[in-house]
Amino acid sequence: MSDYLHLLSLPFMQRAIIAALFTGLAAPVVGTYLVQRRLALMGDGIGHVAVTGVALGLLTGVSPVWTAVLVSVLGAILIEVIRERGHANGDVALALLFYGGLAGGVLITGLAGQSGARLQTYLFGSITTMSVGDVLVTMGLAGAVVLLGIGLAPQLFAVAQDQEFAQVAGLNIRVYNVLVAVLAAVSVSVAMRTVGLLLVSALMVVPVATAQQLTRSFRGTLLAAMALGMLAAVGGLLISAAAPDGTTVQPGPTIVLLALACFTVSWPVGVWLRSRQRMRRPFPVVAAAAHQTIDEHPHDHGDDCGHVAVPHGDHVDYVHDGHRHAPHGRHYDEH
Amino acid sequence: MSESPEVHAGPVIALTGGAVAIAGRPILRGIDLAVRSGEFVALMGANGSGKSTLVRALTGLHPLAAGSLRLFGTPYDDFHDWRRVGYVPQRGSAASGIPASVWEVVASGRLTHRPLFRPLGRRDRAAITDALEVVGLADRAGDGVSTLSGGQQQRVLIARALAGEPDLFFLDEPTAGVDLPSQQVLADSLRTLSARGATIVLVAHELGPMAPLIDRAVVMRDGRVSYDGPPLTHDQVHHPDLAHDLAQDLAMVHLDHVDQGHGHHHDDPARHDHAPHVAGPLDGSGEVGR
Structure with missing residues (x-):
């Protein structure tokens, strides 16, 4: 036990806890708007595109976080444009982009002379190797996501809820759509060190899916998802740190599995609540047919x-x- | 309701020579429509006659291919006073991918009055409460919209438009798929609005309990206005011969053609699709924002 406390007091672990806290708070904010638009897999798509960004960073020697932010923002805007212009086949177009991003990333990493293991730290996370600078960047970007996601909540909610109504109300819907895409891209880049690009979307979507089993308002869902995201991120990290010597428990997958465990617990409760509500919904009042006693x-x-x-x-x-x-x-x- | 910033005696809506094309195919042609302040106009016609497209053109959701539109006397391109316009889109449901309470959905109607990064003020809350009372859902404010019946969800959407305290309402088929008691409540809400002096443009397939509220009927047929005048009965709207005779009697509008084999629309299974949906994965639909 004292070994565990000692581990938690080490600077690299404290940096990791701070990074997990901010990532866990920010990712579900964007995730809420993505789920509301029924675009839960968009985070995955951006994550795949960001692989190319990381690889470009490895190739050019620039910090991979920044190249990932840049490429995933471009990818997110491209996805948004395709979504806006395309009809039912938009998902095929998105799939093309996803595969291109992943394949490009692996290819460029090879060109850069880097090993697959280096890329893997971005694919599955490496929260315990973050520097002070990395943590500050994470805090800054995550803070910006939370600030915009909550500050502009009325507008973002209206646009995602009913785009045509929002447009007639005079909102520039394209600006808000692109803003959500950019926020998603930034969240992906931020969470890439925590859970890894391939698991990023889980931290964005699973807490939201968990929260909405029990909530009935948007505000409640958003806040509960943030709390659950933070709980999963920090809790997963602490659990993985408690792994006995001789075993390797990676924080990224632990965080995601903890988030899924929360969902597994809340889902049956949600099913029960919804069925109860359905049973008690009033019967329609219509003129009675012949009545029978x-x-x-x-x-x-x-x-x-x-x-x-x-x-x-x-x-x-x-x-x-x-x-x-x-x-x-x-x-x-x-x- | 709210004081109008500029005084104008002209029509609230003035569309002259209006035309709308979707994906390059002309849908509405040669529409002239003027709606005076305080009027309650019903836009009627069969499925695919273009009545919803016309309302979407009037709200700016479809750009005009030709013609000119003035709202409150201001040319459309210069019109920015969207808080004076309330829109109830044609939607089956007020729910989305995330739970939302009735209050939250109605509160989004206040966006036209709220600056960025500001919470709801006292006036906003009062307007939301009033809107919920008009549609008779004040006691359901905290409930999730997805737990409401179809008719109640339509009333939520009307309350959302109402919360912005507009002078001009567009309602696109608010009674589609709504049971009769809910239609009656909707009609009562619209009566309250109309009595407050609002101008109302209602797209309706069938008027039902709203029939007594209508000042004027505009019947669309194949993308053109085929009748514009005093309210019609259901049969007159949907039996072209009657509407045709009436139109000629009143010398209001002339019908370009009347296809005789097109009696009652309920028996007509072929839906008039404005633009065929044929597209490759990266093709634009030709329509922005859908």
Whole structure:
């Protein structure tokens, strides 16, 4: 135990914790807007394109984070343009871009004379090798993503919710669409050191999917996703650090699996909540057809009778073996 | 509702010689339409007659291929006062990929009044509450929109437009697929709006309970206006001969052609597709923003 505490007190570990905290906060902010647009896989696409950016950094000697930001922003804007102009075949166009990004990245890494192991630190993350400079860049970019993602939430929400309404309300929807794409690209580049480019999208999307099992408002989903993302990122890092000697537990996959574990726990709760809500949704009020009474009823319906009570106009129907029983005087009516 | 910044006696909407092309195919041709302040106009016609396209052109969602459009007396290109316009798009649902509460969806109607990076003010909250009361959903403000029925979701979308306190409303088929009791509530909401002096342009396939509210009917047919005048009965709208006779009687508009074999539209399975969807992966649709 004291070994573990000692490990946590080491500077590289503290840098890693700070980086995980900021990444975990920022990634779900963008993820929320992507899920709202039903573009959950866009983060994956940008991640693939960013591989080429990293490789260009390795080739030119520039810091791979910056080349990744640059190339993934360009890729994200290209994806957005294709999405805006394309019809139903937009996903095919996106797929072409994804494969191009990954293949280009591997090819350029080879040209640069770098080993696959070097590229792998970006593909699967290397949070424990971050320098002070890396951490500062992570904090700055993640902070900008959170600030814009929350500050412009009303506008981004409206554009993602109903683009045509937002356009008639006078919003420049193209600016906001590109902004989301750019924020996604920046988040990908930021999270690349934490969980790696191939797992980035998990940190953006899984906390959102977990949060929306339990929430019913956008604001609640956004904030809960941020909290869950932070929990998964920091928790995953701490768990991987606690691995016994002689085993290698990488932080990136641990973080993603922890996020998925949270989803696995929340999903059945969400299923239950939704089915409960569906059962209790009021029956429509329409002019009654011929109405039928039940004379012999072995059971008194009431608040705690165990049968689902569903509002129906000015009274309540009890759902009883596929029938809808409405109390009427001293007997029940079939509704 | 809100004080108009400039006084103008002319029509709220003035479209002359309007034409719309989608992907290069002419859809609307030669549309002249003027709507006066406070009028309640129903745009009617069969599926594919161009009534929704016309509303989308009036809101700027489809660019005009020809003709000129003035809103509140200002040429469209110079018009930036979008807070005076409320739009209820044709949508089956108010839900999206993330849960959103009724309040949040309606609050997005206040965007025309809110500066960037500012939270909702007191006036914003009052307008949202009022909008929810008009459509009768004040008690559901905190519920998720996806838990509401189709008719209630349509009322949320109307409340969203209402929250911006506009003078001019465009509603695109708000009653499509909505049960009769909800249609009645929608009609009551529109009656309240109209009584407050709002100008309303309603696209409707069938008017149902909204029929008594209408001041004027405009019937679209194959991308042209085929009738413009006092309200019509359902049969008159959908039986071209009747509309034709009536139009001639009133000497309002002439029908260019009447295809006789086109009686009741419900029996017509062929949907009039404005532009065939044939595209390679990187081809543009010719339409921006879809």
